[in-house]
Amino acid sequence: MPKVVVVGAGNAALCAALAASEHNVEVTVLEKADQGERGGNTFFTGGGFRFPYNGIEDILELIPDLSDEELAKIEVGSYPESAMRSDLFRVTEGQADDGMVEHLVRNAYDTVKWMREHHNQRWVLMYGRQAYEVDGKLKFWGGMITEAVGGGEGLSDRLFSATEEAGIEIRYGCRALGLVVNEQNNAVVGVKVKTRESTETITADAIILAAGGFESNVEMRTRYLGAGWEFAKIRGTRHNMGDMIRAAIDIGAQPYGHWSSGHAVAWDVNAPPTGNRRIGDLYQKHSYPLGMIVNVNGERFVDEGADFRNYTYAKYGREILKQPLGIAFQLFDQQTVSMLRDEYRIREITKAEANTIEELADALGIDIGGLKQTVEQFNDACQSGDYNPAILDGVKTEGIEPPKSNWALPLNQPPYFGVAVTTGLTFTFGGLKINPKTAQVLDTDDLPIRGLYATGELVGGLFFHNYAGGTGLMSGAVFGRTAGANAAQQVTS
Numbered sequence: 001m002p003k004v005v006v007v008g009a010g011n012a013a014l015c016a017a018l019a020a021s022e023h024n025v026e027v028t029v030l031e032k033a034d035q036g037e038r039g040g041n042t043f044f045t046g047g048g049f050r051f052p053y054n055g056i057e058d059i060l061e062l063i064p065d066l067s068d069e070e071l072a073k074i075e076v077g078s079y080p081e082s083a084m085r086s087d088l089f090r091v092t093e094g095q096a097d098d099g100m101v102e103h104l105v106r107n108a109y110d111t112v113k114w115m116r117e118h119h120n121q122r123w124v125l126m127y128g129r130q131a132y133e134v135d136g137k138l139k140f141w142g143g144m145i146t147e148a149v150g151g152g153e154g155l156s157d158r159l160f161s162a163t164e165e166a167g168i169e170i171r172y173g174c175r176a177l178g179l180v181v182n183e184q185n186n187a188v189v190g191v192k193v194k195t196r197e198s199t200e201t202i203t204a205d206a207i208i209l210a211a212g213g214f215e216s217n218v219e220m221r222t223r224y225l226g227a228g229w230e231f232a233k234i235r236g237t238r239h240n241m242g243d244m245i246r247a248a249i250d251i252g253a254q255p256y257g258h259w260s261s262g263h264a265v266a267w268d269v270n271a272p273p274t275g276n277r278r279i280g281d282l283y284q285k286h287s288y289p290l291g292m293i294v295n296v297n298g299e300r301f302v303d304e305g306a307d308f309r310n311y312t313y314a315k316y317g318r319e320i321l322k323q324p325l326g327i328a329f330q331l332f333d334q335q336t337v338s339m340l341r342d343e344y345r346i347r348e349i350t351k352a353e354a355n356t357i358e359e360l361a362d363a364l365g366i367d368i369g370g371l372k373q374t375v376e377q378f379n380d381a382c383q384s385g386d387y388n389p390a391i392l393d394g395v396k397t398e399g400i401e402p403p404k405s406n407w408a409l410p411l412n413q414p415p416y417f418g419v420a421v422t423t424g425l426t427f428t429f430g431g432l433k434i435n436p437k438t439a440q441v442l443d444t445d446d447l448p449i450r451g452l453y454a455t456g457e458l459v460g461g462l463f464f465h466n467y468a469g470g471t472g473l474m475s476g477a478v479f480g481r482t483a484g485a486n487a488a489q490q491v492t493s
Contacts, residue, residue, distance in 0.1 A: 001026045002491035004484070005191055005204040007176045007244055009033075010040030012456030012476030013210035014159040015111075018119055019484025020208070021166045025491055028202070029163065030174045030193060032211070032239045037277070038160065038172065040212055041236035041427060041457065042473070044275045045152035048126060049477070050144040050470030051108035052081040058109065062116055062123045062146060074125065075139045081105050087143060087468050091311050095258070095464035099436035100479075104462070104471075107478045112146070115477065119162040122149040128342050129286075130310075132390040139390040142310040144470035152280060155473070171195075176211065178247045179452070187450035188251070205491035206451045208483045209441070210476075213428035213457040214242025215262060216274065224259045224430060228321055233267050235281070235424040238274040245458050248432050252443045253452070257460020259430030263467050264317030266293075267424025269327055270350045282343040285421050286313050289407050290339055290389065291332035292378060295323040298361065298370025300378070305396070305406035310469035314426070321423040328421050329364050333413040339389065350420040360416045379410035427472065431460035439483035451490070453483040 004020045006013050009031035021027045031038050053059060055078045060066060088101050115121035125131070126147050131138040148155035163170060173195055180190035180201055190203040214220040215234055220242050222230045249255055271283040289309050293316075294300055301323060302316050320328045332340065344351075352363035361371040377400055385395035389407055397404045432454050433442045439455055440448040456476040463471070 002205045002488075003028065003203070004206045004208065004487050004491060005030060005202055006208045006210060007191060008040060008210035008212060008456065009038055009170065010042040010210065010212065010456060010476065011155060011159060011473050012480040013040070013208070014163050015115070015477045015480030016208045016210055016453075016455055016484035017163055017168050018159075018166060019481040020488040021168055023485065023488035023492060025488045027168045028204075029168060029170045030176055030191065030202070031170060031172050032175045033172065033237070035172045037237070037239070039156035041240065043152050043156045043277065044236040044281055045155070045473060046129065046281050047148035047151040047155045047473070048129070048144050048470040049112055049146055049148070049474045050084065050468060051112055051474055052079050052084045052105060053109060054078050054080065059125070059146070062112060063125065073138055074131070075137050076125070076145055077140065079143045084108070084143065087311065088471065091466040091468050092464040093466075097436065097461035100462045103436040103482070104475050104478050107482070108474050111474070111478045111481055114481065119159070121155070121158050123147065124149050132339065134388060134390050141390045142308040142469065144310055176244055176247070179207065179251050181251050185450065188452040206453065206487035208487055209244045209248060209432070209452070209454040209458055210456040210480060211244040211458060212237070212240035213262070213431060214245060215240055215425045215428050217241040221262075221425070221428065225262060225428070226260060228326070229425070231326055232264065232321060232423045232425045233271055234274040235265070235267060235284070235426045236275045240427070240457070245431055248441060248452065248454070251449070253441050253449060254433040254444045254446070255430065255460065256433030257430045257462070258464040259460070261465055262428040263314040263426035263463070263472070264321070265313050265424050265426060266317055266320060266328065266330065266421040268348070268350055269420040269422045271424065279346070279348055282346050283348070284343055284424065285330055285419055287340045287344060288316070288330045290336035291330055292375075292411055294329050294331065294366060294371060294374060296325055296327055296366055298367045298372070298374050300374060300402060303402045303405055305404045305408060307392070311466070313469065314467035315465060317423045317425070320421060326422050329366055329418050330421060331360065331411060331416060331418045333411050333416050335409050335413050337417050344419065351418065353415050353417050355414045355416070357411070357416060360418050364418050364420055375411050378404075379412055382408045382410045427457040429460065429463045431458045433461060434459055434479070437482070438486045439479050440486065453487045455479040455483045
């Protein structure tokens with residue numbers, strides 16, 4: 001029987017494995033981590049997927065058990081393909097690969113349906129993260145409103161269960177070192193791997209690379225992202241060292257995408273160097289549009305209300321690393337504290353509460369005089385308007401830099417609440433170039449490398465400068481499914 005080998009075991013990898021298994025081929029998954037650390041970055045995500053939908057009818061196909069009572073209390077709106085396409089180009093400053101965007105947008109909804117109908121993946125609305133109560137209804141916003149049941153951990157566990165149910169072999173503790181090429185026809189025919197016991201070559205008719213980016217590799221991220229990135233914390237797995245990106249480039253694959261950038265967010269300043277599987281993604285702090293962000297000098301440095309957090313959080317994390325000590329502080333008052341996301345309520349948080357701005361500054365280690373002046377100037381600049389966190393409400397500041405373009409409420413209702421954050425790097429944007437329609441890896445002449453496919457975070461070309469929330473898991477699933485189906489069809493034709 002023809003054989004397909006998938007390198008990696010996150011969402012993208014397992015979607016590829018499942019898709020390949022539907023075409024009567026033998027599939028083997030190679031997971032670098034031991035079973036207790038399996039799942040790559042997927043495990044550490046919130047499990048959110050961005051896909052186009054036309055209204056509640058499309059959501060009900062994914063979540064058919066929504067009750068009449070729930071339906072009466074929610075407003076999901078719609079998110080047409082044109083809006084998703086526009087968002088992806090807007091946040092990437094027009095740099096996203098046209099073919100990748102088109103393939104992703106056109107196949108996203110069908111892929112989440114495939115995950116549910118064929119592999120029993122269950123979905124739930126993101127009540128706690130993507131909805132605000134307005135006029136008695138929970139209004140969802142920002143284009144990403146659905147997550148896997150159980151978040152990233154639940155998604156990972158379900159995909160592993162589906163993989164095992166499909167009879168796919170998973171080899172844990174199996175690190176891929178390089179690719180084997182047939183010199184007669186330049187086809188990739190195997191993977192060199194290292195286990196605790198030995199080094200060996202696993203032969204295959206097609207290889208799918210889905211082993212993540214290079215964010216956990218201190219040398220690579222400092223070389224490509226720049227000075228200071230050795231100090232960033234890693235949100236997810238410690239195993240994403242860029243091994244398969246380099247292995248593919250070594251045999252002629254084309255580097256592609258934004259190699260000097262990555263998905264980086266506000267992350268608790270006292271979080272561990274790499275992901276904590278018990279805490280998952282809850283070290284993130286994403287409610288900053290409801291408040292103010294300052295550095296240790298008490299100075300603001302970004303427009304907290306430039307857009308929905310879905311379209312700013314992955315680039316604002318990088319701005320924190322540029323600040324003194326690589327630290328920032330998110331500040332709130334009693335007007336918005338009740339609306340903060342669940343991650344602000346965990347025990348593992350670096351926070352302070354105080355009745356005055358001066359006391360809050362002292363408790364957090366912010367320059368007292370600097371913060372007092374910033375807050376006074378900000379409060380004076382806030383303009384009146386109809387505050388609504390579920391829309392771009394235009395309630396803004398005037399006369400200060402940077403401005404706050406939406407949701408600008410004066411910070412004047414104590415007790416005040418603040419959290420200390422640093423930069424948490426999720427994944428890197430540079431990677432390999434693929435044919436979007438087949439997920440086949442392309443060489444430096446834009447020709448397909450026979451037998452080699454790729455998906456997930458080691459593929460470049462989709463993300464530049466910034467990122468739209470929920471696109472990573474969605475693109476991994478779409479291109480994983482594409483890679484699996486095409487690799488299997490190649491080896492059986």
